[in-house]
C-alpha cells in the first residue's frame with residue numbers, strides 16, 4: 007500500500023466507514039511506515055481533542071437582547087396598518103402645512119424673520135380668541151377648510167388602500183398559509 | 188414545551204412576534220457554540236448569535252416549512268460566519284478558554300495538561316481558513332452528518348468530504364508544528 011492510499015483510508019477510519027479488510031491493510035502499513043504512523047497518531051489526537059471540547063453555556067440574556075432588537079409587530083397586519091395610517095396622516099399634514107407656509111413666503115415681501123414674528127403673533131391672537139374666531143375663520147375660508155379636509159381624507163384613504171394592496175400582494179407572492187397547523 | 192417549531196413560526200407570522208423568544212431559547216446554545224468555536228471569543232460569539240436570530244426573524248417569510256427549522260437557522264448561522272471576515276476584522280488576539288473544573292481527576296498537572304490541550308486545539312482550529320474551519324466545527328464538534336453539512340453549505344457531498352479531509356490534515360499539521368515548537372522551547376530552556 008502506498009502512503010496516499012493510507013491517507014484516504016485514515017479518513018475513512020475516522021468517519022467509521024472503513025471496510026474490515028482495508029482496516030487490516032491500513033494497520034499493516036502503519037506498522038511499517040513511520041511517517042504515516044506519526045500522521046495517524048496526530049490525526050486521531052486532534053480529532054479526539056475537538057470532540058472532547060466542552061459545550062459552552064451562552065450568556066443568559068440572549069433572549070432579552072434579541073427580543074429588544076426585533077420588531078415584534080413586524081408580521082402583525084392590524085398594527086402595521088394602524089402604524090402606516092398614523093405615519094401617512096402626519097406626512098399629509100406636513101405637506102399641507104409646508105405648502106401653506108411656502109405660499110405665504112412666496113406672496114410676501116417681508117423677510118423670513120419678520121414673517122415668523124407676524125405669524126407667531128397671528129397664532130397667539132388666534133389661540134386667545136378661540137372658538138368664535140375659529141368659526142369665523144371657517145366661515146370666511148370655507149372653501150379652503152373644505153378642500154383641506156378633502157385632501158387629508160383622500161390622502162389617508164389612498165395610503166391605506168396602497169398598504170392593504172401591498173400586504174395582499176406580498177402574502178400572495180410568498181404563498182404563506184396562515185391556517186396551517 | 189413540546190411546541191413544534193413550525194407552530195411557533197406560524198404564530199410569529201400571524202402577528203405574535205413575542206413567541207419568537209421560544210425559538211431563541213431552543214437554539215441559542217447550538218448557535219452560540221458554533222459561533223464561539225468559529226470566532227474564538229465570547230464577545231464575537233454573542234454578536235453572531237444575536238445577528239443570526241435577528242436575521243432569521245426578519246426573513247421568517249422566506250422559511251420553507253418543507254425543511255427543518257433547525258437546518259434553516261443553521262444555514263443562516265454558517266452563512267453569517269463565512270461572511271464575517273468580509274464585514275469586519277475579527278478579534279483574533281485573545282482566546283477565552285473557560286476552565287470548568289468539574290472533573291474528578293483534579294491533580295494540578297492534569298488540569299494544566301487539559302488546559303494546554305484545549306488551548307492548543309482551539310488555536311489550531313482558529314488558524315484554519317474559514318471554509319475549512321466551519322467544516323471541522325460542524326462535523327467534529329457539532330456532530331452533523333456529511334448530508335446535513337452539504338445542505339447547510341449548499342455544497343456537493345464530495346466537495347464537503349474532500350474539504351473535510353483536507354481540513355483534518357491541516358489540523359494535524361498545525362498540531363505537529365506546535366509540538367515541534369514546544370520541544371524546541373523545552374530544549375532551549377534546558378540549556379540554560
Ligand SMILES: [Zn+2]
Pocket residue numbers: 008009012035039040041042043
Ligand atoms: Zn506511509
